Structures are given as C-alpha cells and as structure tokens.
Amino acid sequence: MNKAELIDALASKAKMQKLEAKKLLDAYIQVVTEQMSKNExxxxxxxxxxxxxxxxxxxxxxxxxxxxxxxxxxxxxxxxxxxxxxxxxxxxxxx
The missing domain is CATH 4.10.520.10 (IHF-like DNA-binding proteins)
Known part of the structure; x- marks a missing residue:
C-alpha cells in the first residue's frame, strides 16, 4: 500500500474527504518525525x-x-x- 492508497483507505474508514485524510496523515507523519528526531x-x-x-x-x-x-x-x-x-x-x- 502506498501513501495515496492509505489516504483513500483512511478517508473511507473515517468517512471523511480525501483532502482531510491527507492532512491528517501528513500531520501524523510530521509529529512522528519530530518526536523521533528528539529521541522520544x-x-x-x-x-x-x-x-x-x-x-x-x-x-x-x-x-x-x-x-x-x-x-x-x-x-x-x-x-x-x-x-x-x-x-x-x-x-x-x-x-
């Protein structure tokens, strides 16, 4: 599964627009990246x-x-x- 397919699946499961799902996934990736860079x-x-x-x-x-x-x-x-x-x-x- 690639990022676009994951966005489609998230949008479908959460019953939200694809754009909202993309923003949510991008925010999740950003938070994880920030925490990992702080060794958290x-x-x-x-x-x-x-x-x-x-x-x-x-x-x-x-x-x-x-x-x-x-x-x-x-x-x-x-x-x-x-x-x-x-x-x-x-x-x-x-x-």
Missing part, C-alpha cells in the same frame, strides 16, 4: 511502539567491489508490534 518513543497501545535506537559504527562490505567500508554511527527506528496487531496478523482463517 511513541507507544500506541495494542498497535505497537516506535523507539529510536542508536547504531554503532560498524564494518561492512561494498557489494559491488567487496572492499571494506566503515558505516558511521546513526540513529534508526525500531518498531515493536503490539498484542492486537500481532493477533490480527496471525489469526487463523477458518475454512
């Missing part, structure tokens, strides 16, 4: 938790040439799915 965790109970995670400097290899390359330290995001999301994803289909 975002917990959506039942859905999951977004946690900033520091990665240390590490050695890797260039896949084309095979030469070693140092990857500088950086911050990334870890997503831990919540109970209800996992249950919905692993629900056995009857039939």
């Amino acid at each position: 965790e975002i917990a959506l109970i039942g859905f999951g938790t977004l946690t900033p995670r520091a990665q240390t400097e590490r050695l890797a290899r260039n896949p084309k040439t095979g030469t070693p390359v140092m990857i500088p330290p950086r911050t990334t995001v870890k997503f831990k799915p919540g109970k209800y999301l996992l249950e919905a994803m692993n629900k056995k289909k009857k039939g």
Whole structure:
C-alpha cells in the first residue's frame, strides 16, 4: 500500500474527504518525525511502539567491489508490534 492508497483507505474508514485524510496523515507523519528526531518513543497501545535506537559504527562490505567500508554511527527506528496487531496478523482463517 502506498501513501495515496492509505489516504483513500483512511478517508473511507473515517468517512471523511480525501483532502482531510491527507492532512491528517501528513500531520501524523510530521509529529512522528519530530518526536523521533528528539529521541522520544511513541507507544500506541495494542498497535505497537516506535523507539529510536542508536547504531554503532560498524564494518561492512561494498557489494559491488567487496572492499571494506566503515558505516558511521546513526540513529534508526525500531518498531515493536503490539498484542492486537500481532493477533490480527496471525489469526487463523477458518475454512
């Protein structure tokens, strides 16, 4: 699903105009980005938790040439799915 499809789905589920759904999604993305840049965790109970995670400097290899390359330290995001999301994803289909 891409952003446009997500906007369509949000508008349909929330019974709102697509423009309103786009504004809502853009605002959500902006808030998450701001909080992650401040190293703040975002917990959506039942859905999951977004946690900033520091990665240390590490050695890797260039896949084309095979030469070693140092990857500088950086911050990334870890997503831990919540109970209800996992249950919905692993629900056995009857039939």
